[in-house]
Amino acid sequence: MRRQLLSLTASSLVLSLPVAAQELRPSALDREVEYSPYLQEDYPNQVFFGDTHLHTSFSADAGLVGATTTPDDAFRFAKGEEVISSNGIPARLQRPLDFLVVTDHAENLGLPAALAANDPVLVDTDWGAQLAAIAAPGTEEAMIAAYEFWMEATFAGMDPLAGTPFGQTMWEKATEAAERHNIPGAFTAFIGFEWTSQPNGSNMHRNLIYRDGKDLADRKVPISSYDSDDPEVLWDWMEDYETTTGGRMLAIPHGGNLSNGLMFDDITLSGEALTEAYAQRRMRYEPLYEITQMKGDGETHPMLSADDEFADYGTWDKGSFGPDPKTPDMLPREYARSAWLRGLDYEAALGVNPFKFGVVGSTDAHTGLSTAAEDNFFGKVALVEPTGDPIRYEEPITGRFTPDDPADDLRHADALASGLAAVWARENTREALWDAMERKEVYATTGTRLRVRVFGGWDFTEEDMDRSDFTARGYDAGVPMGGNLSAPPDGATPRFLIRALRDPDGANLDRIQMIKGWTTPDGPQERVHDVAWSGDRTPDANGKLPPVGDTVDAATASYTNTIGEPFLEAYWEDPEFDPDQRAFYYVRVIEIPTPRWTTYDSVFFGIPLPDTIDVSQQERAYTSPIWYTPN
Structure with a gap:
C-alpha cells in the first residue's frame, strides 16, 4: 500500500508541473539578472x-x-x-x-x-x-x-x-x-x-x-x-x-x-x-x-x-x-x-x-x-x-x-x-x-600556516568585524596588507580590521600585535601595540601583557593547546595619529610556545640538547605593511 501511495504522489507532481510553469510571471524569466552574487567578485579570497x-x-x-x-x-x-x-x-x-x-x-x-x-x-x-x-x-x-x-x-x-x-x-x-x-x-x-x-x-x-x-x-x-x-x-x-x-x-x-x-x-x-x-x-x-x-x-x-x-x-x-x-x-x-x-x-x-x-x-x-x-x-x-x-x-x-x-x-x-x-x-x-606578490598582498610565517587578514581604512567601525561580508567590506572601504592610505577626511584616524586563525594542525595563538613606525621632527619612532590576546590577561601599569604561559614538555617534545586561542580578531584605531607624519603599520601574530626542532631531535635521537639553545619558541607571522602618506 505504501508503494502505491508514493506512486500516486509522483504522478500528481508530474501532472501539476505545467500548471506551475504557467503561473510564473514572464517578467521574472525575462529579466537580465545574475542570480549568483559571486560572478563579479574579483578580490582575493584564498591564501x-x-x-x-x-x-x-x-x-x-x-x-x-x-x-x-x-x-x-x-x-x-x-x-x-x-x-x-x-x-x-x-x-x-x-x-x-x-x-x-x-x-x-x-x-x-x-x-x-x-x-x-x-x-x-x-x-x-x-x-x-x-x-x-x-x-x-x-x-x-x-x-x-x-x-x-x-x-x-x-x-x-x-x-x-x-x-x-x-x-x-x-x-x-x-x-x-x-x-x-x-x-x-x-x-x-x-x-x-x-x-x-x-x-x-x-x-x-x-x-x-x-x-x-x-x-x-x-x-x-x-x-x-x-x-x-x-x-x-x-x-x-x-x-x-x-x-x-x-x-x-x-x-x-x-x-x-x-x-x-x-x-x-x-x-x-x-x-x-x-x-x-x-x-x-x-x-x-x-x-x-x-x-x-x-x-x-x-x-x-x-x-x-x-x-x-x-x-x-x-x-x-x-x-x-x-x-x-x-x-x-x-x-x-x-x-x-x-x-x-x-x-x-x-x-x-x-x-x-x-x-x-x-x-x-x-x-x-x-x-x-x-x-x-x-x-x-x-x-x-x-x-x-x-x-x-x-x-x-x-x-x-x-x-x-x-x-x-x-x-x-x-x-x-x-x-x-x-x-x-x-x-x-x-x-x-x-x-x-x-600579481599578488607584486602588489605586496603577502605575509611571512616562520613555518606555521596560520591565516592572517588585515584591512586599513578611514571609515571602518567596530561593527564591521561581525559582518557576514567582512572581506568585501575590507576591500570596498579600505586597503589590504601591502596597500597605501592617504587623503584622510578631517579628523579621521586610520582604522584596522584584523583577523588571525591558527594553523589547523598547529598551535593556538598568544596575541595579535600592531606595530607602527612613523616620522617625527625628533626622528623616527616605533611602537608595538597588543591589540588582541588570549585568556583573561590584563596589561600592567606600563601596558605590558603577561606571558601566555608555556606547556612545552622537553622530555617528550610536546605541548598542549590548553592555553591560547584558535582565533583572534581586533578592531584598532591609531591613538597617536598625526596626518602630517608618514607612517607604516604591520601586524605580527604570535603563537603559544612550542618545541624547537632541536628539542624534537634531542628526544628522537636521544642526544643532549645544546645548553645555548632554547627548548621552545613562539612561532609567528609578519604581514606586509600598510603605509600612510600625507597629502
Missing part, C-alpha cells in the same frame, strides 16, 4: 602557502657537497609525494604546499647534475674535464676537492664555462622541470633562480621569480655574480629581459642580517647617494623582502627595538660569509623594521621610498626538501639531514673565514626551521600568485 627559495643538486654549493635531489624531486615533494632524501631517508610533508620556486644558484647552474651524468656539455670543456678528473674517485674527499676547485673560480670572479653552451643547456633543463610540474589551479611551479652577489662575503643575494613560462624564460640565460655583484646591474638585466621578451619578473632579496650593512644601505654599492631614480627602480624590481629563513629572522634586532619583548627571535648577528667582523653600526641597515623607518625619511627627501617592500618567508634549504616544520626539519644542507651525529648541531654556518675568532661562529643548531610565504589570491596560478 596560498609556498616556498620562494629552495635549492637542489643543480646548485653547486648543494650538489657538490652531497645533495642528490633534483628539481623534479623538489616539486614532487612540495606536491605532497614521498621523496628519498640525499642521505636515503624517506621524507614527506604533513600537507602539500600550494606553490614552489626552485631557485638554484645561477653561478654554473646545473653543474653537479652535469658532472654526475658525465654530460659532454661539461666534460668536453677543458675546465670541466679537470673538474671531472678531480671528482672521479667519488669519495667524500674527492667531492670536497671538486667543490674547492669550483670555489676557486667563483672567488676569481671568472666564469670557467663562459663562451660554452653549458649555461643555456642546463637552464633549459631547469625550466623543463618547472613546466612538467606546473598544474594551473592545483599547484604552481614557478621558474626562478638565485643571483648570488656576495661582495667580500657580505650577503646581497636575490631570488628571481618569473611570471612567465619556459617559452619566454629560455630566451635569456640567467645573470650571475660572474657578470656583476651590483644590484643595479641586475635590474638592468631584468629590464632587458622584460623589454626583449614582453615577460615579467621580480627579485626578492634575503639575508640582510648577513650583509654587513649593505642590504639597506644609505649609498649604492658603487658608493653613490640614493636618488629618486634609484628608489623607483628598486621598488619596481624588488617589491618584496624575505624577512625570515633558516639563517635567522630579519624583522628587527633587540638593539634596534629595545622595548619590543619579541624582538630577539632567531637573531643571527654574528659575522657574514667573509672576513669582516659584524659591528653595531651595521644593524640599522640590515633589518626590515629599521629599513621601513628610514624609508619614510627617504620618501620625504626623494619623493619615493626605496624601502617600501612587502614580506615573505622561505626556507633557503639546499636539500631539495622544503621543510619548515619543527618536527620534520631536514636541515640546511645534505650534510646535516636528520641524524644523531653531532654534526647535525655543530656544523658551522658563519665564521668559516675567521677560524681564530669563535665569537662570530653560528652553527646549524642555531638555524631556524623557517619559513613560508603566504599569498592572498583568487586562484593558484603563476599569474595570480605573481
